[in-house]
Amino acid sequence: MVRKSRFRNVAVGVTLLWITLFVIIPYLFVVVVSFLERDSMHLIRWVFTLEHYRELFSPVFLAVCRNSFFLAFVTTVIALILAYPFAFILNRIPEKTRRFLILLMIIPFWTSSLIRTYALIILFKANGIINTFLLWLGIIEQPLNILYTEVAVFVGLVYTLLPFMILPLYASIQRLEPQLVEAARDLGATTKAVFLDIVLPITMPGIIAGCIMVFLPALGLFYIPDLLGGARSMLIGNFIKNQFLTTGNWPLGSAASVLLTLLMVLFLYGYYLSARRTSTGGMGRIA
Amino acid sequence: MEKVPIVRLRGVTKRFDDVVAVDTLDLDIYEGEFLTLLGPSGCGKTTVLRIIAGFETPDTGEIFMNGDRLTNIPPNKRNVNTVFQSYALFPHMNVFDNIAFGLKMKQCDKKSIQEEVRRAIDIVKLSGLEQRRPFQLSGGQQQRVAMARAIVNKPKVLLLDEPLSALDYRLRQEMQLELKRLHRQLGITFVFVTHDQVEAISMSDRIAVMNEGRIEQIGTPITIYEEPDNMFVARFVGEIxxxxxxxxxxxxxxxxxxxxxxxxxxxxxxxxxxxxxxxxxxxxxxxxxxxxxxxxxxxxxxxxxxxxxxxxxxxxxxxxxxxxxxxxxxxxxxxxxxxxxxxxxxxxxxxxxxxxxxxxxx
Incomplete structure (x- = not known):
């Protein structure tokens, strides 16, 4: 008993220490910096100001936000449409095939996503694999302009984030008892009604979790629009990166980061509410 | 006058991979009776129930209801309802909405849904719990919701798949009496699946003892207990x-x-x-x-x-x-x-x- 509880204390303690050192304290810096004045020499000056939050309402940043939300929203919708049937099938196939497919989904994580994005360039560019293949087939006569378009950005974002949509959906569909579907059929529900009245509401926590896990990173994945979209597609992530690395405006970058965090908290609260609504007992469980 | 069976199975066979779950089975179920399919686990009793419900299609053989061929009719178009072993209550709906589900699917108008659900709730004695969610109910109460959700549709046949097995001893005794009362009160044909011979004997009008996908003997509880046809039935139905x-x-x-x-x-x-x-x-x-x-x-x-x-x-x-x-x-x-x-x-x-x-x- 004593040994067991000591192990628990150590395990929890190390994790807490890690999170405090590398997540909470740096984040507190960000929050503090966002309220300080900018200084071209020392980056920040210890004077309190709300100026940078006011700047977030400037037309420039609002335009970035609009574009960013649009990209992230479309990415999330595409990922959801692709992932939902896939997660469903994943739950209905034999164990062996399923393990293989999950492995295929996880293997790309072994390579840096930056490098994988460069690989996409090789696919998309004017004399890249896709264009060469289509030209060879005779389907097109001129190379398609894919690279540095929004299409390339969407493909890149969806490709990178799709597993984060599939996994929570897979978990929530796994918890859907097949007997509930049978019960609904038994009570006269058509296939459409089974989906809308039973499957969709019960897997809603997974859908929301997946959307959060795609939407929020999509706002911040600055290198994908950088590499695939050229200068035209700018995300909040690009804006933050520019403030820190290009413009040297740390407080403004921090303020934008805080805004992004608040957004995330809002989404997580929405998820908590939906999970509690469909839970089978107790508190809203995390997917 | 010969009674016409409400459900008739003729030569029904169902295989799962290499296992024969139901083996060229004939069964007549009569209007208003309480028929129990009794047998050890894996004897095919649940598969027979699922074939009647429409969740499984027999490999060979036919199933009829009131003389009409039912074999390829999907479950949502059969006038049959099931009470599942795990109850399968919809976790995101309250008691009222669970019970109302079947009527909503039939597109009944709001007022008659209200009335019918109210009546079903009275029959299973759940008044006052309409707004509760399934996880806020005890096992016995969940069981009653599952019953109400099925009977509110006024099915020709009610299928019960080991509905009492999850309950403790006392509650099981109570629900046995309750089921008998419901059967008398509603006049619906009950097809009940169990592996518990005491339960089968005390509740049924007729018992079909099943083994390895076949019916070993079918008859009243007294016949089954006192005049078993073979050693399997004799040994399965009590000590001998x-x-x-x-x-x-x-x-x-x-x-x-x-x-x-x-x-x-x-x-x-x-x-x-x-x-x-x-x-x-x-x-x-x-x-x-x-x-x-x-x-x-x-x-x-x-x-x-x-x-x-x-x-x-x-x-x-x-x-x-x-x-x-x-x-x-x-x-x-x-x-x-x-x-x-x-x-x-x-x-x-x-x-x-x-x-x-x-x-x-x-």
Whole structure:
């Protein structure tokens, strides 16, 4: 008993220490910096100001936000449409095939996503694999302009984030008892009604979790629009990166980061509410 | 007038991979009866239920309802409802919406849904819990919601897949009576699946005992218990003692059977012939015990042995007796005023016999 509880204390303690050192304290810096004045020499000056939050309402940043939300929203919708049937099938196939497919989904994580994005360039560019293949087939006569378009950005974002949509959906569909579907059929529900009245509401926590896990990173994945979209597609992530690395405006970058965090908290609260609504007992469980 | 079956299965076979779950099965279910499919796990009883519900399509054979072919009709178009073993209540809906689901699917108008659901809730005695969610209910209450959700649709046949197995002993007894009451009150045909023979015997109008995808015997609980057709049914439906014997002599309607050198008179219902090897089956409560040398009931032959174990159970005393020939038998003695000395002590010498006609000869 004593040994067991000591192990628990150590395990929890190390994790807490890690999170405090590398997540909470740096984040507190960000929050503090966002309220300080900018200084071209020392980056920040210890004077309190709300100026940078006011700047977030400037037309420039609002335009970035609009574009960013649009990209992230479309990415999330595409990922959801692709992932939902896939997660469903994943739950209905034999164990062996399923393990293989999950492995295929996880293997790309072994390579840096930056490098994988460069690989996409090789696919998309004017004399890249896709264009060469289509030209060879005779389907097109001129190379398609894919690279540095929004299409390339969407493909890149969806490709990178799709597993984060599939996994929570897979978990929530796994918890859907097949007997509930049978019960609904038994009570006269058509296939459409089974989906809308039973499957969709019960897997809603997974859908929301997946959307959060795609939407929020999509706002911040600055290198994908950088590499695939050229200068035209700018995300909040690009804006933050520019403030820190290009413009040297740390407080403004921090303020934008805080805004992004608040957004995330809002989404997580929405998820908590939906999970509690469909839970089978107790508190809203995390997917 | 011959009764027309409400559900009829003809030559139904269902395989899962290499396993034959249901094997060329014929079954007639009659309007308004309480039919139980009884058997050990894996005997195919649940598969039969799922075929009637429409969740499984038979590989061969046909299923009819009121004479209409039902084989390829999907479950949502069958006038049949199921109470699932795990209840399968919709976790995101409250009690009212769970019960109303079937009526909503039929696009009934709001007012009649309100009325029908209210009535179903009254029938299963759940008033006041309409707004609760399934996880806020006890096992027994969930069971009642599952019942209400099915009966509110007024099905021709109600299918119940081991609905009581998740409940504790006391609650199970209570729900057994409740189910019987519902069956009488609603007049709906019940098809009930269980592996519990006590439950089957106490609730059913008829029992179909199943084994390895076939029906071993179908009949009233009394027939199944007292006149089993074969060893499987005899052993599955309660405790039974088995004696090997040989027919010595056949008379009009009876026969003399030699068991361990003693000649017992048994009923001859199956055209026994002299020299035939038979098994004589006796339920524990049909065996009579008397102290050794007393000549048992006064007349006739008896087998002697000694008491191994005495188990006092309040209403009865169970004895485990080893016969001199080495067989162990199980006897249940009831207390009654005529026979005071039903309590025996361990190691005591006893005689056992039975009244003519209480035995089953196979």
């Amino acid at each position: 003692n088995v004696f090997d014997g040989r027919v010595k002599h056949v008379e009009n309607g009876s026969a003399q059977v030699d068991i361990h050198g003693q000649r017992f008179k048994v009923q001859n219902k199956k055209n026994l012939f002299p020299g035939q090897d038979v098994t004589v089956l006796l339920r524990p409560e049909d065996i009579m015990v008397s102290p050794n040398g007393n000549g048992s009931g006064g007349e006739g032959p008896a087998l002697s042995g000694s008491v191994d174990e005495v188990i006092y159970k309040g209403k009865t005393v169970d004895l485990i007796i080893t016969l001199d020939q080495g067989e162990t038998i199980f006897v249940t003695q009831f207390f009654n005023e005529d026979q005071e000395n039903v309590v025996y002590s361990q190691g005591q010498r006893v005689d056992v016999d039975w009244l003519y006609g209480w035995e089953v000869v196979l």
